[in-house]
Amino acid sequence: MTMVWKIFRPQFWQLDRRVRSANRLVMAVVVLLLGFGGQWAWDNLIRDKLSLLGSDTAVTLFAPMLANVLMLFLFIGIIGMGDVMRLLYQSADLELLLVAPLPLRTIFVVKLAQCSRVTLLPAIVLALLLAAFGVAQGMGAAFYGLALLLLLAGMVLVTAVIMSIVLALARLIPARRVNVWLPIAASLLAVLVVWGQQWLTNWFVRQEVLLRWLADALRDVAQLMQLTLALAGAAVLAAGGAYLIFARAFYDGWSHLREVTARPRQAASRQMGWWLRPFPLQVRPFVRSEWLLLRRDPSRLINLALAMLPVLMMFLPLLGSSRVAELRPLIFWLLLAMGLFISVTSLSAETIPAVGRDGGRAALWRAAPISVRAVLAGKFWGNAWPLAWLLWMLFFALAGWYFGFAGWQVAVLVTAVSWQIIIGAALLLPFGALTADLQAEDSAKSVSGLSSLLALTLHGLFALLNLGTAVCLLVHWRPESELLLPLQALTGFSPVGWLFAEGSTAVMVLAGGQLVALGLVALFWRAAERKLENNEL
Amino acid sequence: MDGMIETMGLTRRFGAVTAVSNLHLTVHPGEIYGFLGPNGAGKTTTIRMLVGLLRPSGGTAVIAGHDIQQKPLAVKRAVGYLAQSPPMYERLTGREFLRFVGGLYGLDDAICDERGAELLALLELTEKAEQLIEGYSGGMRHKLGLCAALLHRPQVLVLDEPLAGLDPYSARRVKDLLHELAGQGTTVFFSTHTLEIAERVCDRVGILQQGSLIAEGTMAELRQMAQSTAESTLEELFLQLTGGTAVADVAEMLDK
Structure with a gap:
């Protein structure tokens, strides 16, 4: 140790x-x-x-809540498989650890500790819940000590299981494929877990003996100790199993990942010239290289695909339903709201770090006779937002056809979401460039979490503005439309009521908001240009 | 001004530390100029200022007749730059990378492919041209970086440790290439730690210590400066001029 x-x-x-x-x-x-x-x-x-939480009934309600937190452990753990893969096989400290005279078990413990970060979020949620419960029930110090051990055991257990899966996959499947497809598969699996959560929670709630035992354990320190010991035992076993796999498979997996056999199809790069012609000459190298890089790392597209999944999950049950005509107005607003807000998350992972991801490679374009404006334009046009846009447009076309929306209604969806995606990308990209640290040790971390949060908040506000604008437009130009019926029921809620009010105040305010958004785009763009011009490498 | 590269009082400070101090040097057209100095002497900082990656804190430099601060784009057009660890996109092939860099210099794909093929063949990378860069060794990356620096046929080549990590055969090729380019009028400015290379390749050498140029000239001039014999190697001159006793120190340390 x-x-x-x-x-x-x-x-x-x-x-x-x-x-x-x-x-x-x-x-x-x-x-x-x-x-x-x-x-x-x-x-x-x-x-x-x-x-x-201090009441007796709270204890019986609290026990099933643990089921959801356990699901969260599983969900986050599965989503974090890509991260575990990176920490196990591609972290910067690995070569240092492997050449140092360290026993393999030390390296394993270091990696286990590093990988356990994927379980940190559910552990914090569970810690808060247990702490709140302990305070409400007036529990003694032993409860908190055991709760802490319980959390650590849970983290080790989940981490060891995820590590075992990743180690086994890297050993069995061609490494490059694992590297690219694991994050995608993990995310899809996580979606299935969410889908199955209701079923699992229902199953868990029916396990009366288990729940009673859990509820007792929450109040009785001796029983909590049993639970903690059981979980700790499971964690030790899982960690032991993971160590055995690590000892047998790690070096093979590691060397597999370093084997380079990838020779991309030649035609790919040679036949790309024609579609670059509409772009200015200085922008073309960026557009082409960005698209090639995106194509060769499909895991980067995961956010685009994942963003569509909740939408599909929500609308799949409606297929074949006899209530489609009746629900059509509601479906329209759901589609619009999802298109506006979900595009925020689907775009952010690509647009915010578009420039920062270059890291030290920025020296290539900084030392070249090319303007920073061309670099930003290249990064914008070479970004993945056109794919997001295409996906949404296809989805709206299909949804419009299936749910029987009028042409103008589909046009509203298409226009609003196109505006959101294009202006949103133009807002996020320079914002990301403005806050990027091109000298960060790890270029993947060139944009801070706080900057990303600010950018997402900004984009979220823009989505809200666009939703308001769409409602306002319909209220004033299609007041007879059936689409407004579900919203009229909400006019008691003041922001909705304000959109329905007589007069042009709402129109003026929303138009002003759009102008401010466009102004911010111009402002960020210029600020990013200045920042990159003055950035030293 | 008759120099292809002229620095006039070039200075760079990082907070309280002065990395390069009041540097005056001139490199003539077609000359190979070696920039020597111990670790941390300010060689890379000087190079980064010349190619526009760092702004000088004082003084300036003129390259190919253009001031690096007044006309940065004109300077960049004239310069080909190879970094110590050339930055690259791992998931592009060598040929795609050359097209990317060529595009930054306004070359179209056909020219990039034609010149790229020549340079790749010269540095024996043709077979690897369609492979992803992530599979390249350090030496291959360095050679690809050199191809990229030469692609737009620059008037001035600024190279930071150009022979680092190259096998003797490749190093020889690069040395020959540098001589050939200089013969055609290209000015070559490079930093190196390898004194033997500087001795064999360079027309003139500048020795930098703690950010200041402490000696400059041909080998003969340096010998005269250090009052050494004609047989003195550059290593001896370097240690004498920089006041280093490195060899003795190392030997003493190993004896302990």
Whole structure:
């Protein structure tokens, strides 16, 4: 364990340095905000609700809730398989670890600890739930200690299982295929898990003996200890199994991943010239290279495909339903809202890091006689948003045909979502470039989480603006349309009522909002140009 | 100004650290100029300023008659640059990468393919041209980087450790290529740690220490400067001029 600690020590030094170099004023403001915000949230949002958890019935309700959290563990664990793959076989520290005189079990423990980060989110959710429960029930220190052990055991168990699967896959299946397709397969599997969650939760709720045992364990420390020991035992077994696979299969998988046999089809790059002609000469190299890179790493398209899945899952049950005509107006608004808001997530993973992903490769275009404007334009046209747009347009065409929407109704869907995707991409891409750190050690992390969050918030607000604009347009130009019926029932809700109000205030405000959005696009674009021009590499 | 590269008081500071200080040097057309110095002397910083990746804190430089700060695009058009670890897109093939870089310099695909094929053949990469770069060795990447730097037929070549990681055969080819290019009028400015290479390849050598040029000239001039014998190697001159006792220090350390 001393060796494991020594390996992780540099990360703490880095963290320490980062904290020390942080702006003290900003840190003070953050601490104050967290302090006051926490106090306010405790007084106004949490304290009263927490007392509800103190009742006996809460215990019986709390036990089934654990089922959902366990599902979350599984879901997040499966989604994180791509991350586990990267940490196991492609992380920067691997060569250092492998050449150092370290026993294999030390490397395994280091990798297990690193990979356990994929279970961090559900562990935090479970920790919060257990802490709230402990406070409400007035549990003693033993409860919290055991709860902590329970969490750690859960994290190790899930991580070890996921690691075993990844190690086995990398050994059995051609490595390059695993590398590219694993994240896609994992995400599709995760969707199936979500789909099956209702069924599993229902099954879990019927397991009375198990639930009673869980409920008792929550109140009785001795029983909680049994549960913790059982889970810890399972975690140790799973970790032991993962270690055996690691010891037997890791080197093979690792060397497989380094085998390069990929010789892309020659025709692919040679026949690409014609479609580049509409683009300006300086933009073409970026468009072509970006599209080639995208084609050779289909896992990057996962967000586009995943975004469509919830939409399909929602609409598949409607196929063959006799209530389609009756539900048509509702379906229209659902389609529009999903198109506007889901495109946000589907686009962000490609547009926000479009420039930052280059990292040190930016030196190629910085040292070349090419304007930064051409670089940004190249990255914009070479981005995956046209694919997202195409997918949505196809989906609207099919949905319009199946659900029997009028031509103008499909046109509204198409126009609104096209506007959202194109202007949204034009908003996110320069924003990402503006906040990108081209000197980041790992170019995949060149855009900070906070920047991505801000960009997504901005894009979400733009989606809201577009939804409002679509409603407002229909209210004023097609007031007799059946599409407005479900919304009229919501006019008691003031924002909807405001859209239905007489006069042109809403139209003016929404038009103003659109102008502001376009202004922001221009502003971000210019700011990104300036930033990249002055960026030193 | 008669130099193809002229730096005038070129300075670069990183906070309190001065990486390059008041650098004055001139490289003539068709000359091969070796830029030597111990680790951290400021060689790469100088090169990055010349190619427009870093802005000078003071002074300036003129390349091919254009000021690097006033006319950066004109300078970039004239320069071919090879970085110490050439940045590349792993999932492009060698040929696609050359097309990409050629495109940045305004070359069309046909010219990129034609010149690219010549350069790839010259550096023995033809067979690898259709393979993804992620499968290239370090030396192959370096050679591909050199092909990319030469693709637009620059007037000035700025190379940061151009022979690092090359096998002796490839290194010989690159040396011959540099001589050939210089013979055709291309100015070559390169940094290196390998004194033997500088001695054999360069017309003139500049020695940088702690950001300042402490000696510059042909081998004969450097010998005169260091008051050495005609048999002194560049290594001896380098250690003498930089005040280093590296060899003795290493030997002493190994004896311990």
